[in-house]
Amino acid sequence: MTTSGSAIDSVLATADREWRTLGVHRRDRVSLATDLRAELEAAGADGLSPADLLGADPAGFARSLAEESGVERAAPRYGTILGVAGAGAVVALVAGYALVAGLHQVFVAAFDLPRGTRVPIWLAAGVFYGGVVAVVVAGAVLSVRIALRDVPRIRHTAARMTLLLPPAFGAAILAAAAAGRAMDFALTPAAISTEAAIVLAAFFGATALARRWSLTAAG
Amino acid sequence: MWRMIATDEAAERQAQLLRGCLDMCLLALLAGEPAHGYELVRRLDTAGFGPVSYGTVYPLVTRLHRLGLVADMRQPSPTGPPRKVYRLTDTGHQRLTAWRRQWTEFAGVVNATIDVHAPPPGDKR
Numbered sequence: 001m002t003t004s005g006s007a008i009d010s011v012l013a014t015a016d017r018e019w020r021t022l023g024v025h026r027r028d029r030v031s032l033a034t035d036l037r038a039e040l041e042a043a044g045a046d047g048l049s050p051a052d053l054l055g056a057d058p059a060g061f062a063r064s065l066a067e068e069s070g071v072e073r074a075a076p077r078y079g080t081i082l083g084v085a086g087a088g089a090v091v092a093l094v095a096g097y098a099l100v101a102g103l104h105q106v107f108v109a110a111f112d113l114p115r116g117t118r119v120p121i122w123l124a125a126g127v128f129y130g131g132v133v134a135v136v137v138a139g140a141v142l143s144v145r146i147a148l149r150d151v152p153r154i155r156h157t158a159a160r161m162t163l164l165l166p167p168a169f170g171a172a173i174l175a176a177a178a179a180g181r182a183m184d185f186a187l188t189p190a191a192i193s194t195e196a197a198i199v200l201a202a203f204f205g206a207t208a209l210a211r212r213w214s215l216t217a218a219g
Numbered sequence: 220m221w222r223m224i225a226t227d228e229a230a231e232r233q234a235q236l237l238r239g240c241l242d243m244c245l246l247a248l249l250a251g252e253p254a255h256g257y258e259l260v261r262r263l264d265t266a267g268f269g270p271v272s273y274g275t276v277y278p279l280v281t282r283l284h285r286l287g288l289v290a291d292m293r294q295p296s297p298t299g300p301p302r303k304v305y306r307l308t309d310t311g312h313q314r315l316t317a318w319r320r321q322w323t324e325f326a327g328v329v330n331a332t333i334d335v336h337a338p339p340p341g342d343k344r
């Protein structure tokens with residue numbers, strides 16, 4: 001590959017990253033890139049490099065090009081999505097708690113576990129935390145999918161939330177447990193706040209990442 | 220130092236003025252003869268605007284194309300791959316006529332205003 005060819009590839013890669021970040025649809029990205037490549041190659045044949053034409057800020061050029069060409073863009077709307085996901089998670093958590101509390105009463109009244117039955121602690125913890133995570137993820141994903149159904153690419157965002165939230169919660173629970181252990185599992189406001197902050201950061205971080213992923217992979 | 224600041228201010232002022240009329244100037248430059256993107260940059264320079272970057276001109280031409288004021292066509296090049304050459308459409312010609320009339324009137328008002336309120340020569344107030 002020639003130096004000019006690799007310089008053109010580099011500019012186009014930068015431009016594509018910028019267009020992805022802006023949420024430009026895939027077919028528009030391809031069209032913009034094809035036209036730009038033809039321009040840069042024609043200029044290269046006349047001895048002009050991409051740097052000669054576009055200066056030192058190809059990302060700024062890509063932004064300006066996307067704006068002027070009027071291509072369809074999806075606004076990120078991170079604040080709205082995080083708010084709706086958070087509210088959905090809280091509602092699901094409260095509803096899930098009420099449901100589990102009710103079922104618990106029913107099961108206690110209906111069944112008797114034989115004496116001596118031992119439930120392994122890892123299984124109990126797994127069911128408890130797994131259940132909470134499942135309820136929270138379902139609440140967040142459904143609320144985003146339903147309440148924001150008119151937001152562009154929200155279906156993709158919800159699908160990616162389903163993928164990213166469970167591992168994020170898994171890692172956050174382990175990290176929160178490690179933090180709790182480091183603080184001797186103290187029930188002080190500082191210790192509880194730290195553990196809650198870890199879990200909340202994972203939740204909002206994974207949700208924002210899911211939105212960003214759905215926009216940058218727009219196509 | 221003062222001269223450098225004055226030069227920077229003049230360049231910034233020039234950029235502001237150009238921003239409002241560059242699309243019209245591009246249409247005017249294409250009205251005479253079709254051109255490709257960086258040929259337009261050369262024409263702007265030759266017309267006296269100084270160096271206007273291709274990074275400014277190309278997105279603007281893309282907008283004019285989107286608005287249907289210019290059309291593009293592929294033209295073989297003796298030095299390399301075919302180039303995209305832009306020409307004015309009929310709508311572009313009509314729009315240029317309207318914009319030219321508007322600009323002339325506007326520039327007339329501006330000129331009259333700054334002439335009337337200009338201090339007399341030698342007045343250093």
